[in-house]
Amino acid sequence: MEDDIPTLVETELDEVPQLQQSTPTVPLTIICGFLGAGKSTLIKRILTERHGYRIAVIMNEFGDTADIEANAINVTSPDDPSKQSEEFLELANGCLCCSIKDAGVAAIEKLMEKKGAFDHILLETTGLADPGPIASMFWQNEEFSTGLGREIHLDGVVCVVDAVFGQKQMEEDHAVSGIGESLRQIAGADVILLNKTDLVPLEEADHLQRLISQVNPTATIYRTVKAQIDLKLIMGIDAYETRRITSHDPSSLLHVSDVECTDSCKEGDHPHHVGPHHYEIRGISSLQVAYPPLTVSQLEKLDEWIRTVLWENHLPGKTSSENGQLEILRCKGIFTTVEGGLHILQGVRNLYELEKVEDDSDIGLPDEGKLVLIGKGLDETVRRSLEEIVV
Numbered sequence: 001m002e003d004d005i006p007t008l009v010e011t012e013l014d015e016v017p018q019l020q021q022s023t024p025t026v027p028l029t030i031i032c033g034f035l036g037a038g039k040s041t042l043i044k045r046i047l048t049e050r051h052g053y054r055i056a057v058i059m060n061e062f063g064d065t066a067d068i069e070a071n072a073i074n075v076t077s078p079d080d081p082s083k084q085s086e087e088f089l090e091l092a093n094g095c096l097c098c099s100i101k102d103a104g105v106a107a108i109e110k111l112m113e114k115k116g117a118f119d120h121i122l123l124e125t126t127g128l129a130d131p132g133p134i135a136s137m138f139w140q141n142e143e144f145s146t147g148l149g150r151e152i153h154l155d156g157v158v159c160v161v162d163a164v165f166g167q168k169q170m171e172e173d174h175a176v177s178g179i180g181e182s183l184r185q186i187a188g189a190d191v192i193l194l195n196k197t198d199l200v201p202l203e204e205a206d207h208l209q210r211l212i213s214q215v216n217p218t219a220t221i222y223r224t225v226k227a228q229i230d231l232k233l234i235m236g237i238d239a240y241e242t243r244r245i246t247s248h249d250p251s252s253l254l255h256v257s258d259v260e261c262t263d264s265c266k267e268g269d270h271p272h273h274v275g276p277h278h279y280e281i282r283g284i285s286s287l288q289v290a291y292p293p294l295t296v297s298q299l300e301k302l303d304e305w306i307r308t309v310l311w312e313n314h315l316p317g318k319t320s321s322e323n324g325q326l327e328i329l330r331c332k333g334i335f336t337t338v339e340g341g342l343h344i345l346q347g348v349r350n351l352y353e354l355e356k357v358e359d360d361s362d363i364g365l366p367d368e369g370k371l372v373l374i375g376k377g378l379d380e381t382v383r384r385s386l387e388e389i390v391v
């Protein structure tokens, strides 16, 4: 009998370091979506269903949480009404809910004191929030990376789009500095849930999905009813990882939808096909450029191009006034080099990272590199300027 004991202890010791290595920081997912699209429905599901994940959800307000309490969900705090104003609520399914009423980082700092109680953070934004600045708070931010960034990392941005009103919201969006919030949300998303598809005919959902892909060809789109989605598809997606990739098919890192315009797309009021892989809706468009394996100097030129455009809002060698308004909301890229290296680009607004992938010896290289830009002013001049990098 006693002989069994050392074997058990040994197994436990073996497992601990492996777990610590594979989860060095807690992933954070930003959830955005226009008013009424279904964000709260998604979050309510996460907080109440038995999915087996321990997720901490940071909400704008406790309004919906009070609703969850009213629905007799087991909250660990006693039945004291004043407890509703508590900042943290632990729910029956192991999830944790907290308010972000004060300041984002402060709420997360408090949350991290509870580390160990959860393994993923979801941050819900308000319906009118632009996810770009929020994402940049958690990514490539020096202050963050020397503080909280040692404990959490940005996993991805999920946008919930209303299948009934989504198109109207995109087209009628009141522009703030030229670009409306619903378009900014779609442009900044890594995963899009086209929700409420039970309320529209199939063709309407197809049409809206096509419009969304035209604005953001890099996002993965799932159709949902009542935000029913396998959580594995929206969490743990590592959308901002550039140095280390686990996929053996690196081109899958830059998922790009290939969509063509239909007859119904008219210039000016709908996305339209401007050139190969170039579409536009209310000033926002995406631009895709393919690249052969790059030399070191071409990669440096590309880096300089991205830096100039993202930081100075004009093309290299031109002044801002010459090029009209150029604003990049999101950029992604995957590039191979003639030496056989693989480089990944990730960018949110004026922040970007162009990094060589570590230990790429056992992963296949894609046939061609690809750059995808989403933003404003992405016309043929921009395309030509990008193509000149490899001439």
Ligand SMILES: Nc1nc2c(ncn2[C@@H]2O[C@H](COP(=O)(O)OP(=O)(O)OP(=O)(O)O)[C@@H](O)[C@H]2O)c(=O)[nH]1
Binding pocket: 033, 034, 035, 036, 037, 038, 039, 040, 041, 042, 126, 127, 160, 195, 196, 197, 198, 199, 224, 225, 226, 227
């Ligand atoms: N029929 C149908 N109704 C849905 C679906 N998803 C959500 N709803 C309903 O749509 C309404 C709005 O959903 P919410 O989850 O509150 O939307 P929200 O994005 O959180 O809204 P805000 O907090 O105002 O930004 C609610 O009445 C939901 O029950 C769906 O897939 N189908």
